[in-house]
Amino acid sequence: MDNNRTDQEHTGFDVYVLTWVTLLILTAITVTVAGMHLGKLSVLVAVVVATVKAGVVLYFFMHLKYESALFKIMVYVALGTLMIFVGLTFFDILFR
Amino acid sequence: MANHAIVGAGAYVDFYKAKRYPGVLSWILSTDHKRIGILYLASMLSFFLVGMSIGFLMRLELIAPGKQLVDPQTYNAFFTLHGVIMIFLFIVPGLSASFGNFFLPIHIGAPDVAFPRLNLLSWWLFIAGGTLAVLSMFTGSGPPDTGWTFYAPYSIRTGTNVILAAFAAFVLGFSSILTGINFLTTVHRMRAPGMGWFRMPLFVWSLYATAWMQVLATPVIGINLLLIISERLFGIGVFDPAKGGDPILYQHLFWIYSHPAVYIMILPGMGAISEIMPVFSRRTIFGYKFIAYSSITIAALGSLVWGHHMFTSGQSYVASTIFSLLTMLVAIPSAVKVFNWIATMYKGSIHIEAPLLFAMSFIFLFSVGGLTGMMIGTLSFDVHVHDTYFIVGHFHYTMFGGMGMAFFAALHYWFPKMFGRMYNKAVAKMAWLMIFVGFNTLYFPMFILGWLGMPRRYYDYLPQYQGGHVVSTIGSWILIAGILIMLSNLIRSLRTGEKADGNPWGGTTLEWTVPSPPPLENFEKIPHVDRDPYDFEGVSAR
Numbered sequence: 001m002d003n004n005r006t007d008q009e010h011t012g013f014d015v016y017v018l019t020w021v022t023l024l025i026l027t028a029i030t031v032t033v034a035g036m037h038l039g040k041l042s043v044l045v046a047v048v049v050a051t052v053k054a055g056v057v058l059y060f061f062m063h064l065k066y067e068s069a070l071f072k073i074m075v076y077v078a079l080g081t082l083m084i085f086v087g088l089t090f091f092d093i094l095f096r
Numbered sequence: 097m098a099n100h101a102i103v104g105a106g107a108y109v110d111f112y113k114a115k116r117y118p119g120v121l122s123w124i125l126s127t128d129h130k131r132i133g134i135l136y137l138a139s140m141l142s143f144f145l146v147g148m149s150i151g152f153l154m155r156l157e158l159i160a161p162g163k164q165l166v167d168p169q170t171y172n173a174f175f176t177l178h179g180v181i182m183i184f185l186f187i188v189p190g191l192s193a194s195f196g197n198f199f200l201p202i203h204i205g206a207p208d209v210a211f212p213r214l215n216l217l218s219w220w221l222f223i224a225g226g227t228l229a230v231l232s233m234f235t236g237s238g239p240p241d242t243g244w245t246f247y248a249p250y251s252i253r254t255g256t257n258v259i260l261a262a263f264a265a266f267v268l269g270f271s272s273i274l275t276g277i278n279f280l281t282t283v284h285r286m287r288a289p290g291m292g293w294f295r296m297p298l299f300v301w302s303l304y305a306t307a308w309m310q311v312l313a314t315p316v317i318g319i320n321l322l323l324i325i326s327e328r329l330f331g332i333g334v335f336d337p338a339k340g341g342d343p344i345l346y347q348h349l350f351w352i353y354s355h356p357a358v359y360i361m362i363l364p365g366m367g368a369i370s371e372i373m374p375v376f377s378r379r380t381i382f383g384y385k386f387i388a389y390s391s392i393t394i395a396a397l398g399s400l401v402w403g404h405h406m407f408t409s410g411q412s413y414v415a416s417t418i419f420s421l422l423t424m425l426v427a428i429p430s431a432v433k434v435f436n437w438i439a440t441m442y443k444g445s446i447h448i449e450a451p452l453l454f455a456m457s458f459i460f461l462f463s464v465g466g467l468t469g470m471m472i473g474t475l476s477f478d479v480h481v482h483d484t485y486f487i488v489g490h491f492h493y494t495m496f497g498g499m500g501m502a503f504f505a506a507l508h509y510w511f512p513k514m515f516g517r518m519y520n521k522a523v524a525k526m527a528w529l530m531i532f533v534g535f536n537t538l539y540f541p542m543f544i545l546g547w548l549g550m551p552r553r554y555y556d557y558l559p560q561y562q563g564g565h566v567v568s569t570i571g572s573w574i575l576i577a578g579i580l581i582m583l584s585n586l587i588r589s590l591r592t593g594e595k596a597d598g599n600p601w602g603g604t605t606l607e608w609t610v611p612s613p614p615p616l617e618n619f620e621k622i623p624h625v626d627r628d629p630y631d632f633e634g635v636s637a638r
Contacts, residue, residue, distance in 0.1 A: 070284075081312045084400060088418070089348050092403070095412035 019060040026053050040094060047086065110516065114616040127212035130614065133198030134514065135219050136189060141583070143185035143226060148576060150178040155538070155572040158565045161557055168555040172241035173256070175553055177233060179244025180261060184268045185226050187499050188357055191364035192310075193222070193275055195506050196303045198514060200279060202607040203297045205288025205625060207617035210281035218274035225268035232260035243553060245354070248335035248346035252327045259328055262321040269314045269321075272360070276310030279303050288606075290625035294385065297605045297629045301388040302367025305395040309356045309363075313399060317353035320346065347409050351402035359398040361495060362462075363391055365502025366433055369455045372509050373437045375603045376452040377444030380630040383436040390429035397426045404473050408482045416475050423473035430466055434459055449601070450524035454505035457532050461497025465490060468543065483553075485564075486546025492539045504531070504582065511586060512596030516613040519589035527585060530578030537571025604635050 026049050033045045058064045064075060111130050115122035123131055154174050157165045166174070197215065201208050209215050233239040236257035242250055246265075251258050283304045287296070324346070326332050333339030335346045374381045381387065403411060403419030437459055446452070468490040472478045481487065512518050541564040546552075550561045557565070599608040606625075610618055 077308070078312055081399065085316065085352050088400065088403070088415070089345075089352075091418055092344070092348065092411040092415035093342075095414035096410075 015060060019056055022056055023053055026056075051083075108611055108615045108620075110611065110613040111616045112613060125216070127208070127216050128616065129197050129201050129209050129212065129215060130514075130618075132215050132219050133194050133196070136197060136222070137194040139219075139223060139226065140186050140189055140194060143181050146230075147178055147181035147186060148579065150174050150181070152572055152576055154178065155569040157555075158557075159569045160562060160565075161559055169238070169241065171555045172553075173233070173239035176240050176243050176261075177229075180229055180240075180265065182495075183244050183357075184265050185222075185229065187361040187495055188268070188272060189222060189275075190361050190499055191368055191503055191506055192279070192303055192306050192360070193218075195299075195368065195510060196275075196279065196306075196364055199510065199607055200282060200300060200303055201286070202610065202614060202618050203300050203605055204283065204286060204291050205606055205619065205623045206282065206286035207619065207622070209278050210285055211278050214274050215278055218271045218278070221267055221271035221274065225264045225266075225271060228260055228264035228267060232257045232264060236260060245350060246321070246324055247350070248324065248327070248343045249337075251324055252335065259325050262324050266318050266321045269318045272310045273314045276307040276314070279307040280311065283307075288622050288625055294388070295625055295627075295629055296388075297367075298370035298381065298384070298387050298391075299364070299367035299605075302363045302370070302391045305391040306360050306363045309360050309395050309399065313353045313356040313360075316349055317357075320349035320353070323349075344406070344409055344411055347406050347411075348402070351405045352399075355402040355405065356395070356399045358494070359394055361499045362502075363394060365458065365499045365506075366391070368502050368506040368509070369437060369458055370433075371603075371605065372451050372455040372505055373440045374630045374632075375509075375601050376447045376449060376455075377441045378447070378602070378632060379440055379444040380628070380632060381436070382439035382442075383432070384628075384630070386432050387436050390432040393429040394426065397422065397429065401426060401473075404478070407475055407478045420473060420475040424470065427466065427470055434463060434466075449508075450519075450521060450528055451505050451509035451601075453525060453528045453532075454501050454508060457528070457535075458498060458501040458505060461493055461501055461535065465493030465495075465497050469494060481546055483551055484546035485542040485550045485552055488552050489539050489542030489546060492542070497535060497539070504528075507586065509601070510607075511589070512600045513607055513612045513614070515590055515593075516596055517589050517591075517593030518596045518600060519585050519593055523581065523585040527578050527582035530574055530581065532578075534571050534573070534575030534578050538568050538575050539571070541565075541568045541571070599635075602632075602635055604632055605629050 030046055030049045033042055033049075036042070038045065058075065064072060111128055115126070117125050123135055126132065126135075153165060154171065157171060157174075197209070236259075238256045240246075240251075240256045240258045240261040241254060242256075242258060246258065246262055251262075283296075283300060323332070323334050327335055331339075333341045335341045335343050337343060370381060370387055401419055401423045403415050404423045407416050407420070437455075468486070472481060472487065472490060508519070508524055545561055545564040545568075548561065548564075550557060550564070596612050598611045600612075601608075604627075606623065607614070609623070
């Protein structure tokens with residue numbers, strides 16, 4: 001983390017509010033889709049929306065956007081691994 | 097590397113004498129990475145002896161059909177505890193927590209790890225987890241009988257003490273994660289000037305790859321074990337088909353961690369072998385970058401193959417086929433390592449010493465384990481030998497023949513550096529011979545027994561399997577005798593062994609440039625590294 005910078009340089013109040021509104025909209029989408037009985041697709045939509053929400057939180061609330069490349073790469077490796085774990089498991093669930 | 101004269105060999109205070117607290121407190125409260133490494137070593141070897149004793153009793157029970165020593169329920173507890181102790185308390189911390197702690201900072205020219213207090217906490221968590229695991233044997237409604245895998249739905253329904261044992265594994269997982277975070281940060285942040293990524297010893301590369309897996313995969317089993325505990329306490333139904341749950345999901349979550357764990361166990365062992373081979377062949381390592389990258393490749397590919405443990409579980413054929421295919425790929429980086437080690441020895445000036453003998457047995461036994469792994473990674477073959485002694489033979493060849501032999505090799509290689517004394521080399525070689533012969537006598541018959549259809553985890557068996565079981569049990573006696581001779585030789589040498597100088601093997605990496613045992617913060621001043629790790633120029637052979 002670069003201690004010479006302050007968070008205010010990059011993130012104003014408006015960014016946080018926008019992030020919060022985005023999260024609310026995404027939550028509304030999850031709830032709506034859950035009631036639509038889309039079958040196997042409903043899980044997919046829920047996972048994708050949850051991933052986007054986690055990404056938004058990481059990027060803006062947790063300031064990943066303003067970090068150095070090394071931190072970003074480390075987080076991407078972890079996220080990539082998690083996606084592969086979940087993705088490969090779906091080859092079982094979807095084709096059983 | 098920096099300077100091959102032993103620095104400060106004249107007047108210095110070794111880390112054993114530099115202590116802040118008296119007696120045992122100087123150990124259990126120390127944040128010195130070397131003391132923590134030795135704490136891990138001593139505690140892991142103690143757990144290993146417990147696990148070995150249980151294994152000995154199991155083999156004795158199986159020498160003939162019918163009851164010999166214990167009843168079936170006790171036998172079930174035996175194989176569960178043997179697995180839990182050997183996996184979670186010996187081979188998962190393995191070379192990483194013991195030799196990794198001791199040598200990682202020295203190898204990269206650092207005075208300690210990045211987070212020394214976190215390092216001590218990881219040992220405390222390890223001991224807490226170990227204590228809980230041992231407590232689970234004697235408290236509640238009997239020792240767990242699920243096997244080390246805690247498979248649902250049995251682990252939810254059995255009346256035995258699963259909650260405590262699963263929680264023990266959960267705590268041990270935290271210890272592993274902390275070590276991983278510590279090592280990752282240390283390698284990124286604390287390398288000495290001039291210690292570029294490709295000047296790091298290969299042991300460090302293997303620890304680095306392992307640390308990534310510890311951090312990424314261990315949380316999965318942590319969550320999984322908590323789910324099992326929640327199932328038992330609250331009946332939440334995640335793994336219960338009667339409530340819409342899925343017991344196969346348990347197996348996915350379990351093996352998402354536990355297959356990478358196989359590589360968490362074996363990779364640091366491979367790293368140690370990569371240190372030993374050049375030193376005793378008096379040649380630079382063959383294919384340094386390939387070995388370094390293969391560690392990362394093994395870590396990456398090893399995380400994608402967990403489904404090969406589940407071919408007969410009821411998972412989809414599509415998933416089984418994909419996992420079988422991916423499994424074949426792991427053989428490539430593993431073979432890269434094996435061929436590079438052999439190429440390192442080719443036309444080298446080979447010095448037959450105990451570390452090299454153990455290292456060569458590692459290559460042989462791990463190759464047998466790896467190749468049988470290819471057999472059972474093949475979907476069509478595995479269906480026939482799944483849950484037979486073939487599997488038991490396979491994983492003992494990879495885990496014990498692999499990680500175990502590498503551990504013994506590393507122990508003999510670094511012993512003079514860690515303790516400043518040399519062991520009796522003739523006794524060490526004799527112990528190696530007994531261990532090697534005993535090992536093969538114990539575990540090779542298991543391949544044949546499994547091939548013939550002997551199921552694993554069975555208390556009793558048909559009379560036609562007795563021949564194999566008798567040979568196997570006799571092998572266990574030879575193996576255990578060899579291990580006891582090896583350990584008594586080392587323990588005796590702690591006090592009476594000949595004093596070892598700073599570089600008894602003629603090694604080239606940084607640990608051989610400091611006195612034995614090393615001073616408190618390893619180096620008088622942080623070295624400037626201007627050589628490759630296995631450059632033998634100017635290093636005299638011993």
